Amino acid sequence: MNTTPTDHDVSHYKIRLRGHLEPRWAAWCDGWSLATHRDGTTTITGAVVDQAALHGLLQRIRDAGLLLVSITQTDVDQPGSSSPAPQQPPTTHPRRMS
Numbered sequence: 001m002n003t004t005p006t007d008h009d010v011s012h013y014k015i016r017l018r019g020h021l022e023p024r025w026a027a028w029c030d031g032w033s034l035a036t037h038r039d040g041t042t043t044i045t046g047a048v049v050d051q052a053a054l055h056g057l058l059q060r061i062r063d064a065g066l067l068l069v070s071i072t073q074t075d076v077d078q079p080g081s082s083s084p085a086p087q088q089p090p091t092t093h094p095r096r097m098s
Helices: 051-063
Strands: 011-018 033-036 041-048 067-074
Touching: 011 051, 041 051, 051 067
Parallel strands: none
Antiparallel strands: 011 041, 011 067, 033 041
16 A cells, blocks of 8 residues: 655645744744744745644644634646745744734
8 A cells, every 4th residue: 555645635824923923934834834924924835744743733823823814725737836945944933922
């Protein structure tokens, strides 16, 4: 039985958070793309191999005290839905966005 994820198993998501995160947080978010918006939110966009990985990321967001605004599954062809290579995590702890 093959348990290696294929391109068909990977799902892409756009997660909107309240507050602006600095670009260094992309590493903390497993290398996902990060964009800030004029409305005071940040969107992180990337891929997960399964629902367990998605729930793990959402748990990290919760544990960091970040406020979730929305989560949307996206098509792989949408701009900003690719996931760059992971980097080292930030050296400081996140603070709650208000």
